[in-house]
Every structure is written in C-alpha cells, then in structure tokens.
Amino acid sequence: MQRNTYISTAAAVVLMVGGPVAATAAATSGAAGTPSAATAAARADIDATGAAEAAVKHYPGTVVSLDKDGAVWHVDVIGKNGKHAELTVDTRSGKVFTEHGDDDGDDDNAKAKKQLLAAKVSAQKAVKAALAAHPGQVRSVDWDDDDNGGARYWDVEIQPKGGGATQHVHVDATTGKATVSSSDSDSDDDNDS
Numbered sequence: 001m002q003r004n005t006y007i008s009t010a011a012a013v014v015l016m017v018g019g020p021v022a023a024t025a026a027a028t029s030g031a032a033g034t035p036s037a038a039t040a041a042a043r044a045d046i047d048a049t050g051a052a053e054a055a056v057k058h059y060p061g062t063v064v065s066l067d068k069d070g071a072v073w074h075v076d077v078i079g080k081n082g083k084h085a086e087l088t089v090d091t092r093s094g095k096v097f098t099e100h101g102d103d104d105g106d107d108d109n110a111k112a113k114k115q116l117l118a119a120k121v122s123a124q125k126a127v128k129a130a131l132a133a134h135p136g137q138v139r140s141v142d143w144d145d146d147d148n149g150g151a152r153y154w155d156v157e158i159q160p161k162g163g164g165a166t167q168h169v170h171v172d173a174t175t176g177k178a179t180v181s182s183s184d185s186d187s188d189d190d191n192d193s
Helices: 002-029 035-043 048-058 110-118 123-133
Strands: 061-069 072-079 084-090 096-102 136-144 153-160 166-172 178-184
Touching (some): 048 072, 061 123, 072 110, 123 178
Antiparallel strands (some): 061 072, 084 096, 136 153
C-alpha cells in the first residue's frame, strides 16, 4: 500500500510541475515571432542586397560591385566624397570591415564613375530585378559600362536554386530591364557560395 502512495505522489508532482511548463512551451512554439523563429532568422546568411545596404550604411555612397567569397561579401563603394572604398561584410553577423580606401586623389576612370553615379538603377535594385527574372542565389554584382557599345548595365551572376550553371543576368542601368546574358558551365569558379 505504501508503494502505491509513493507512486501516486510522484505522479502528482510531475503533473503539477510539468503541466504548466509543457503548456507554456506549446503556446510559444506556435506563435509568430517566437524565439525559435528569431533564432532561425539570425542564422540566415546576409544576401547581396543586405551586404550592399550594410556597406553603404557604414560608408555612405554608391555600390560599384559585390562579390561573395565564402563567408564574406567584398563590396566596392564610391563614397559621397567621391573616394573609393573596399569593404568586407561578414555574411553571418553583418559586420562591416574596411579593407582600404582610395585616397590618392587619382581619378581612375572619371567617365565610368560619372555614369555609375548617374545610373537610375542601383546595385540593390539590379539584384531584385535579376532575381525576379532568374531566381537563385546571387554570387556577384558588377557595374559594366561596356566600353564597346556604351551600354551601361549591371552584370548579376546567379547560381540557380536547383544547382547547375551560373547565369549572368544583365540589368539595364536606366530601365531596370533584366535579360539573361549567358551561363557558365563551370559553376565552381572563383566565387564560393
């Protein structure tokens, strides 16, 4: 008889303590904005748009290019002061590090810089247009003033979601129109995703 009393008492204690804990856990796990959802969002890698935004927040100006290299984005920016800076953005934390700036006073390519600063479509808008035309993961974004024909566009390199060859999507710097330019059969090039 005494054995049954101990078992009944132990079961009652487990229900008293465990019941509210289990109910609270069940209630919070299904709600929007839960700690588990926040943790998952914090673990997500920063994409090209996020890297560009972090870079210009750190060094105000216009993005010239973005290249993903493993766990970092290399971002080139022309500052509002007209000087060039090379920044690195950590894909996990979003921290921005300045590699170096170009303050030698030498204007490397004044015409290309002027065209870039006058472009109606930013690197961030080019990424959105390219992904709308060809979904996947952006690996690089580069300003191209096409020395031959004078056409100005953004070259956005995208790795398709299902794998396969990377695609180069050209986004017109004036209209924002995206067209698939070419694909690289070697998807394991210098840019690591």
